[in-house]
Structures are given as C-alpha cells and as structure tokens.
Amino acid sequence: MNTARRTSGTTVAAHAVLILYTIIALFPVFVILINSFKDRRAIFRDPLGLPNAETFSLIGYETVLKQGDFFLYFQNSMIVTVVSLFLILLFGAMAAFALAEYGFRGNTLMGLYLALGIMIPIRIGTVAILEMMVSTGLVNTLTALILVYTAQGLPLAVFILSEFMKGVSDDLKNAGRIDGLSEYKIFFRLVLPLVRPAMATVAVFNMIPIWNDLWFPLILAPAEEVKTLTLGSQVFIGQFVTDWNAVLSALSMAILPVMILYVIFSRQLIRGITSGAVK
Amino acid sequence: MTALKLTNVNKSFGPVHVLKDINLTVEEGEFVVFVGPSGCGKSTLLRVIAGLVDASSGTIEIGGDVVNTVPPAKRGIAMVFQSYALYPHLTVKDNMGLGLKQEGRAKSIVEDRVAKASKMLDLDRYLSRRPAELSGGQRQRVAIGRAIVRDPKLFLFDEPLSNLDAALRMNTRVEIAALHRTLSASMIYVTHDQIEAMTLADKIVVLRDGRIEQVGSPMELYNNPANRFVAGFLGSPSMNFLQSSVPGLAPGQTIGIRPEHLTLSEGGQINGKVTHVERLGGDTNLLVVTDADETLTVRLFGQDQTNVGAAIRLAFDPAHAFYFNDAEERVYQNAA
Numbered sequence: 001m002n003t004a005r006r007t008s009g010t011t012v013a014a015h016a017v018l019i020l021y022t023i024i025a026l027f028p029v030f031v032i033l034i035n036s037f038k039d040r041r042a043i044f045r046d047p048l049g050l051p052n053a054e055t056f057s058l059i060g061y062e063t064v065l066k067q068g069d070f071f072l073y074f075q076n077s078m079i080v081t082v083v084s085l086f087l088i089l090l091f092g093a094m095a096a097f098a099l100a101e102y103g104f105r106g107n108t109l110m111g112l113y114l115a116l117g118i119m120i121p122i123r124i125g126t127v128a129i130l131e132m133m134v135s136t137g138l139v140n141t142l143t144a145l146i147l148v149y150t151a152q153g154l155p156l157a158v159f160i161l162s163e164f165m166k167g168v169s170d171d172l173k174n175a176g177r178i179d180g181l182s183e184y185k186i187f188f189r190l191v192l193p194l195v196r197p198a199m200a201t202v203a204v205f206n207m208i209p210i211w212n213d214l215w216f217p218l219i220l221a222p223a224e225e226v227k228t229l230t231l232g233s234q235v236f237i238g239q240f241v242t243d244w245n246a247v248l249s250a251l252s253m254a255i256l257p258v259m260i261l262y263v264i265f266s267r268q269l270i271r272g273i274t275s276g277a278v279k
Numbered sequence: 280m281t282a283l284k285l286t287n288v289n290k291s292f293g294p295v296h297v298l299k300d301i302n303l304t305v306e307e308g309e310f311v312v313f314v315g316p317s318g319c320g321k322s323t324l325l326r327v328i329a330g331l332v333d334a335s336s337g338t339i340e341i342g343g344d345v346v347n348t349v350p351p352a353k354r355g356i357a358m359v360f361q362s363y364a365l366y367p368h369l370t371v372k373d374n375m376g377l378g379l380k381q382e383g384r385a386k387s388i389v390e391d392r393v394a395k396a397s398k399m400l401d402l403d404r405y406l407s408r409r410p411a412e413l414s415g416g417q418r419q420r421v422a423i424g425r426a427i428v429r430d431p432k433l434f435l436f437d438e439p440l441s442n443l444d445a446a447l448r449m450n451t452r453v454e455i456a457a458l459h460r461t462l463s464a465s466m467i468y469v470t471h472d473q474i475e476a477m478t479l480a481d482k483i484v485v486l487r488d489g490r491i492e493q494v495g496s497p498m499e500l501y502n503n504p505a506n507r508f509v510a511g512f513l514g515s516p517s518m519n520f521l522q523s524s525v526p527g528l529a530p531g532q533t534i535g536i537r538p539e540h541l542t543l544s545e546g547g548q549i550n551g552k553v554t555h556v557e558r559l560g561g562d563t564n565l566l567v568v569t570d571a572d573e574t575l576t577v578r579l580f581g582q583d584q585t586n587v588g589a590a591i592r593l594a595f596d597p598a599h600a601f602y603f604n605d606a607e608e609r610v611y612q613n614a615a
Binding site for chain 2: 189
C-alpha cells in the first residue's frame with residue numbers, strides 16, 4: 001500500500017531485512033528444539049531434519065528429568081537470577097537517583113567511577129573474588145553468585161537509570177517536597193513509576209547473561225546442591241561421550257523461564273511508554 | 280503584617296551569580312508579579328522563597344519568621360508549577376489532599392477543604408479522575424486547587440499559564456485574579472509575559488540579570504519607568520527608542536516614545552515611510568522606517584487607511600516622552 005510516507009518498495013525491503021535477521025537469530029534455537037525431540041541416531045544422521053514418526057523420541061527429556069537434580073538446578077538458577085535482578089534494580093535505581101538529583105561534591109567523579117565497571121569486565125577479578133569468597137566462607141552458596149552478579153550488573157544499571165532520572169520533571173519532585181513527601185517517598189512513589197521502561201530495559205539486559213553464565217557457578221558454586229541450570233547441564237557433556245539428547249533437552253527447557261521473564265518485562269516496557277505522566 | 284521579606288538575598292551556582300542582593304517586601308494580601316526576560320533569575324528567586332533552592336546568603340522571612348533553614352513543606356507556602364506537576368498515580372481528589380494528609384490532618388478536614396476548593400474551581404465532576412484523563416486547563420485548575428487546599432500564608436505561581444493556549448490563558452488569568460479577591464491571600468507570581476504582569480499585579484517587580492530593576496504598581500512602571508529596560512519591557516507594542524530621528528537630542532541621548540503617543544500630523548517632527556501595516560480592527564499598527572533609518576511602531580486607534588509605502592510625518596507630545604542617557608538611565612528634562 002502506498003501512502004505519503006511509505007512506498008511498497010521500502011516496506012518490502014524493510015521487512016525482508018527484519019525477517020532475514022529473525023531467521024538468523026532464531027535458527028540455533030530452532031535446531032536445538034527439533035533435535036531435542038529426536039533419537040540419538042537421527043541427530044547425527046540428519047541434524048536439520050524435523051522429527052518424524054520414526055525418529056521422534058523423548059529420551060532426552062526422560063534422562064534429564066530422571067538423572068541429575070534438574071528441578072533443584074532450575075530452582076537455583078531462578079533464585080540467583082531473580083534476586084540479583086531485584087538487587088541490581090533497587091540499588092542501581094537508588095544510586096542513579098542520588099547521582100541525578102543531588103549536586104553533592106564529587107558527583108561527576110562518583111558517576112564516572114561507577115561507569116568504570118561497564119568498561120572493565122568483572123571476570124578479570126575472578127581470582128580475587130574467589131579468595132574473598134573463600135575467606136568469607138561464601139564458596140558454594142547462592143549468596144556468592146548473587147553478590148557477584150549484582151556487582152556485575154550495577155554499573156550499567158546506574159548509567160542507564162541516572163540518564164532517565166535526569167529526565168523526570170523537577171517540578172514533580174518539587175511539588176512532592178512542598179507537599180511534605182520525604183525523599184524516599186519521592187523516589188519510590190513519584191520517580192520509580194516514571195522510569196519503569198528504563199528499569200525493564202536494565203532488567204532484560206542483565207537477565208540473560210546471569211541466567212546463561214557458566215563461569216562463576218563453575219568457580220564459586222560447583223557443589224551439587226547449589227549448581228545452576230547451565231552448570232548442571234554439563235553433567236551430560238563428558239570427555240569421551242556426550243549425551244546429546246539430554247543436553248539439547250536441558251537447554252530447551254532452560255529457554256522457557258527466560259522467555260517468561262522477558263515477556264513480563266517487555267510488557268512493562270510498552271506500558272511504561274504509553275502511560276501518560278506529566279503534561 | 281508582611282507576608283514576605285527578603286533581605287540581601289544572593290544566590291550563586293558555582294561561579295555564576297544568579298541573584299544579586301535582592302531586597303523585597305510583600306505585604307499581606309498583596310499580589311506581586313516577578314517579571315523579566317528568560318534567564319533573569321525570577322524562577323530561581325521563587326525557588327529560593329519556596330525553599331527548593333538554598334540562598335547563598337541573606338535572610339528570607341515568611342509571615343515574620345526567618346525560614347532560611349525550614350524545609351519547603353513547613354514554610355506555609357503552596358506552589359503552582361508551569362508543568363502542573365500533578366502526581367500521575369493519584370486521583371484529582373488525592374492530588375489535592377496529599378499535602379494535608381502528609382501534615383497528619385484528620386480525614387474530615389481534608390475532605391472538607393478539598394470539597395471547598397473543588398467547588399471554587401468547578402472541579403467537582405473530575406474528583407475521581409487521574410491527571411492523564413484531564414485537559415490542560417483542568418490540570419492547571421487541579422494544580423491551583425492543590426495549592427488552595429493547603430491554605431498557605433503565601434501562594435507561589437511559576438509561570439502557571441505558559442502551557443495553556445491563548446483563549447484558555449485569558450480565562451485562567453481572570454480566574455486567578457478572582458481567586459485572589461476571594462481568598463485575599465498573599466501571592467507571588469512569576470511570568471515573562473508583561474500582559475499577565477500588568478493585568479494581575481498589585482505590585483510588579485522587574486528583574487534583569489539577577490537584579491531588581493524597579494518595583495511599583497503597573498501604572499507607576501508604565502508611566503514612570505526608571506530606566507530604558509523597564510520602559511521597553513512593559514507595554515505592547517513596546518516603546519520606540521530613537522536617537523537620530525528627533526532633532527534637539529544631546530549626543531548619546533535616547534528618546535523613548537510609546538507607539539500610542541505618536542500621531543500622524545502634517546507638522547510632525549519625524550519623517551518616515553510605512554513598511555508594514557497591521558490592521559487589528561480596533562487598532563492599526565504601522566511599522567515605519569524614519570528618514571534617519573530607525574524603525575518605530577505607531578499605534579493608531581480605529582481603522583486607519585494608510586497604506587504600505589506611504590510617506591508620513593509623525594508628531595508626539597513631549598509630556599509623554601522619556602529621555603535616557605547612554606547608560607540607559609532615565610534623564611529628566613523639561614520639554615526639549
């Protein structure tokens with residue numbers, strides 16, 4: 001359809017690019033999903049083939065659910081991800097509010113210092129972190145992972161949220177002050193609801209790396225009862241024999257919770273943008 | 280009793296000196312308008328009075344008490360903002376009642392005051408709505424209602440009409456004036472619009488670059504401006520300033536004549552050519568370039584038939600002319 005601002009040519013081209021990108025992005029997920037429903041021979045004979053009556057098998061899922069403490073791993077991953085996200089959002093937003101709202105001495109310096117974490121990967125400090133965790137007795141606890149992930153997520157959260165908080169109307173905050181609201185109430189009741197889209201963005205950015213991380217669980221919490229899902233799935237990958245059915249099934253199931261969390265946050269994202277605030 | 284007294288108030292943001300030695304008294308029940316071009320410090324001054332910004336030096340007294348270290352909520356003030364600044368998650372009723380609720384007043388008192396204010400502002404029908412469901416004018420009335428409910432010693436208005444369209448602005452202006460009569464409360468009103476200043480004020484404070492240029496009633500300032508800035512700022516269209524078109528001026532001296540004090544006359548002293556005509560029905564504005572290449576505006580009452588390009592001669596009454604020296608200060612002299 002041709003309108004003043006759009007011709008069918010550009011529409012088709014735009015969609016072609018987007019569809020191509022979607023296919024590329026989704027292809028690995030698709031391959032994992034179809035192969036998780038096939039028997040072992042079919043995975044190797046025809047990796048890209050869809051499961052049919054002959055090759056269809058749930059053996060991978062059966063192995064995963066029977067062997068290994070899959071639900072425990074699942075629960076561990078969930079606890080670590082949700083608690084870390086909560087702490088990142090809470091402390092990140094508070095720090096961002098302080099940086100954006102109050103002109104204290106060293107404000108800019110503090111902002112830069114906090115932003116430094118975006119540029120320096122936390123894994124550089126792994127050895128030091130491990131030493132700290134050992135001396136505080138936090139090795140093999142979920143707390144260790146939560147602390148590390150919170151530290152890892154804070155710099156970007158503070159950076160993004162403080163930019164957004166600078167955009168919140170000063171008049172609104174001042175109106176709250178004149179009406180006698182405390183700074184905490186101004187933060188929680190007036191400012192936070194207005195930066196909800198930014199909070200959702202930060203949550204989405206942080207959620208997937210935390211959920212997928214293998215490095216820190218492997219180093220800080222390898223014990224059986226605190227294994228995360230990614231680490232737990234490794235039991236099926238052996239040095240000589242790998243149970244591909246089980247690995248693919250475990251990965252397929254691991255996709256679900258992230259997808260659910262993503263849907264929740266992206267809803268917030270859209271709602272935050274469309275709800276009218278000031279003016 | 281004085282509602283507000285400022286003594287030697289200064290404010291600097293780092294190296295920038297925004298308010299310079301402000302001294303001002305607002306009497307009880309007075310409507311005071313701060314007016315000036317943008318960046319002159321009028322909004323900062325209002326925020327200093329409200330306690331949202333701390334003064335660098337000087338004292339602020341509200342109702343006889345020094346309030347320099349008193350938080351905004353306890354200063355007995357209420358403020359209406361340009362952007363309305365309503366709480367988006369609260370209904371109109373809760374928006375208006377929040378201040379009292381925070382003070383810990385009884386529910387019945389809050390209800391009572393909100394009901395009274397909403398009746399005054401004709402907001403009864405909207406009490407259960409949220410700000411997003413109101414029009415701009417309604418939102419501003421809610422913001423004003425929120426101020427009334429607190430029953431403050433001093434009302435502060437920060438350009439409350441700037442976001443409204445022209446017709447609504449006029450109505451709301453009349454409403455604010457009526458409100459001032461009914462409540463007979465002390466009010467401070469910040470605007471850059473000289474029409475709002477002239478129509479609302481008991482007393483106008485003209486600010487420029489963080490300094491008070493002149494304080495007085497609207498007619499005092501109009502008839503007797505202290506300097507060229509005040510003369511040029513008040514009055515619409517603004518005053519004409521001429522240096523070379525009028526004979527008999529000392530070097531460096533400028534004469535100021537308001538557009539309405541110029542008349543078309545065969546024996547006039549100023550020769551010029553009409554470059555543009557604005558016919559408003561009630562008035563006609565002529566834009567004229569004089570022979571000495573200065574532009575001026577002439578405001579003629581009624582519908583004038585002068586056309587673009589016409590050569591005209593203009594006369595003025597020396598009694599209505601103002602003289603300024605090259606430092607832009609007013610010079611008093613008998614008719615030249």
